[in-house]
Amino acid sequence: MAEIFAQKVVVLATGGTIAGSAASASDNIGYSAAQMGVRQLLDSVPGLDQVVAGRTLVAEQVAQIDSKDMSFAIWQQLALRVSHHLGQADVTGIVITHGTDTLEETAYFLHAVLPAQQLAAKPVVLTCAMRPASSAAPDGPQNLRDAVAVATTAGACGVVAVVAGKVHAAVDVQKVDTYRLDAFSSGDAGVVAYVEEGIVRLVRNWPLAPVDKAHVAIEKLAQLSHWPRVEIVMNYAGASGALVEALLAPLAVAGLSGEQARPAPPVRGLVVDGTGNGTIHQDMEAALRRAQALGVKVVRSTRCATGRVLASERSEFAHSNGLSPVKARIALMLELMQA
Numbered sequence: 339m340a341e342i343f344a345q346k347v348v349v350l351a352t353g354g355t356i357a358g359s360a361a362s363a364s365d366n367i368g369y370s371a372a373q374m375g376v377r378q379l380l381d382s383v384p385g386l387d388q389v390v391a392g393r394t395l396v397a398e399q400v401a402q403i404d405s406k407d408m409s410f411a412i413w414q415q416l417a418l419r420v421s422h423h424l425g426q427a428d429v430t431g432i433v434i435t436h437g438t439d440t441l442e443e444t445a446y447f448l449h450a451v452l453p454a455q456q457l458a459a460k461p462v463v464l465t466c467a468m469r470p471a472s473s474a475a476p477d478g479p480q481n482l483r484d485a486v487a488v489a490t491t492a493g494a495c496g497v498v499a500v501v502a503g504k505v506h507a508a509v510d511v512q513k514v515d516t517y518r519l520d521a522f523s524s525g526d527a528g529v530v531a532y533v534e535e536g537i538v539r540l541v542r543n544w545p546l547a548p549v550d551k552a553h554v555a556i557e558k559l560a561q562l563s564h565w566p567r568v569e570i571v572m573n574y575a576g577a578s579g580a581l582v583e584a585l586l587a588p589l590a591v592a593g594l595s596g597e598q599a600r601p602a603p604p605v606r607g608l609v610v611d612g613t614g615n616g617t618i619h620q621d622m623e624a625a626l627r628r629a630q631a632l633g634v635k636v637v638r639s640t641r642c643a644t645g646r647v648l649a650s651e652r653s654e655f656a657h658s659n660g661l662s663p664v665k666a667r668i669a670l671m672l673e674l675m676q677a
């Protein structure tokens with residue numbers, strides 16, 4: 339007889355406004371993020387039992403931070419815990435509570451590093467809130483209920499973010515508003531699904547993990563003490579090559595390439611938050627050419643909110659394959675780790 343498992347939903351908490359608290363219930367901005375522990379947070383969500391529907395809710399506090407302070411160490415730990423739980427036969431899906439400010443980066447990181455076969459079978463659902471838990475009208479409880487609804491939906495898979503009743507794919511999601519509850523957008527790609535009264539209405543396919551990811555194994559990633567340094571430089575009217583030159587200074591002084599300049603590794607990659615179709619001021623471009631000659635990988639992205647940088651024969655720099663600058667930086671770090 340087949341063994342019958344009680345199904346589990348795992349909630350991994352990392353802090354954020356969803357666990358935030360202010361002195362007054364009317365204060366939605368003067369709060370401290372990451373104040374409530376995961377158990378307290380779950381206990382404060384009315385109606386969660388109905389959504390969980392007889393499954394066991396497993397809660398784990400992975401971190402307790404304001405997500406502006408997200409670190410590689412926390413990402414390493416989070417990826418390990420997510421992968422561990424995804425590997426358990428009785429786990430239906432994972433929910434991660436997170437701050438809104440760097441949610442899209444964590445989502446993309448997990449999408450890029452988690453084993454494709456795990457992501458093809460189960461969903462990893464990030465959620466958050468724009469108002470603290472102490473608010474008179476918090477958005478966190480509804481977002482959490484919706485996230486659990488997605489995590490328990492048959493066929494759901496991949497890394498997604500659930501906010502304000504919308505399900506966004508990790509590759510596309512971006513915080514686009516500083517204050518509104520519906521603060522995230524998937525740009526041109528559009529949302530994956532809507533959550534309406536606990537029911538998930540799919541409008542496009544669940545996101546697939548990249549099959550070609552020759553990524554660093556999570557276990558190896560977790561042991562890395564230093565990640566390749568990749569910085570983002572922005573193009574704007576009157577930009578110069580000064581910032582790029584400052585980043586190159588240790589390389590130039592040593593007269594060595596990025597690889598040889600270790601053990602005090604300087605910058606290994608630069609992502610340009612370019613104008614328009616990834617265009618770059620000619621003075622910055624000259625500095626970036628020098629960077630490339632010194633072994634620094636340069637990738638062009640765009641500061642435009644929608645659209646993607648299109649390949650151009652006129653540029654000697656790679657483009658970001660549609661990734662925003664912050665996600666292109668993660669992709670480049672992972673690429674450099676494999677080198």
Ligand code: SIN
Pocket residue numbers: 353354355356371403404405406436437438439440466467468
């Ligand atoms: C954070 O990102 O941790 C604080 C801001 C937020 O969650 O909205």
